[in-house]
Amino acid sequence: MQPHQFEAELSRIHAQSFAWAVRCCRGDRTEAEDVLHLTYAKVLDGRARFEERSSFKTWLFGVIRRTAFEEIRRGMMHRLWMGKWWQEREDVHQGTADQATLVVEGERRDQLRQALGQLSPRQQQVLHLVFYQDMTIQEAATVLKMQIGTARTHYERGKARLRQLLDREGDQA
């Protein structure tokens, strides 16, 4: 692929990439934006190489996941080193305000978002990739660098738990 093709492809699946970055950053949209910026820089300057062993989207999602992990780890080290927890608290309030703008309509969608938040991180990621990103379980396993059997287990358990949570929410409503 040529550099201009990379850019066109990144632009085409940008919204989906952002949604995946948000999921990798545990719902923090600001952090997700940073992660996506760093990912695009890696892809466009050649630090991350696409070797066409999977689809571009599958490969890109793996890079996003890895970048998010690095950023989260770096952020934790930074906070530990400089005792920046107090500043983080301010940012969390800001993030909450950002997220509040998302809560617009559709009570059921909010329920889905909340129910997803109660699953384990792995289950959330597998379900996101399969249902939200329309990937196969095999592709999800490739993105998450896990065995397909493990991905399938997360998928089945996550789906069952999600159904349970949504049914409970539905009964209460």
Place this chain on the structure above:
Amino acid sequence: MTDQIDHEGELRSEFAALRSQEEAFAPGFERVRSGAPRRRPAPRSWLVPSVALASAAVVAAVWLAVRKPAVTPWGEGSAVDVAAWRSPTDALIRGTDVGWLDTVPSLRSGPAWTTAPSPADSVNRGTN
């Protein structure tokens, strides 16, 4: 089985609705590609040097406070004491009736370097 498929279909449609809602709020591609990260604060160039300098000052202060003064053989002497100091063995190289030997005396040069008679000499003389 049908129930399971229904559930999957239901989940897919709910996720699709969630996706369309969230996509509307996603930041633009150009902004993310070229824009600087928003939350990460600009690197504080003053912070690291300040911390390093303060640490160095603390280490130096602790070192000065803890370090023992150098102990000299004559105690806590001053420059004056050092100038007045004389070796305790100076007396051993001074003759009894002669001053400092400025030149090397010859063996037959006379009494200039004759030493005082020893007690053994006077005893011998008395007996003779």
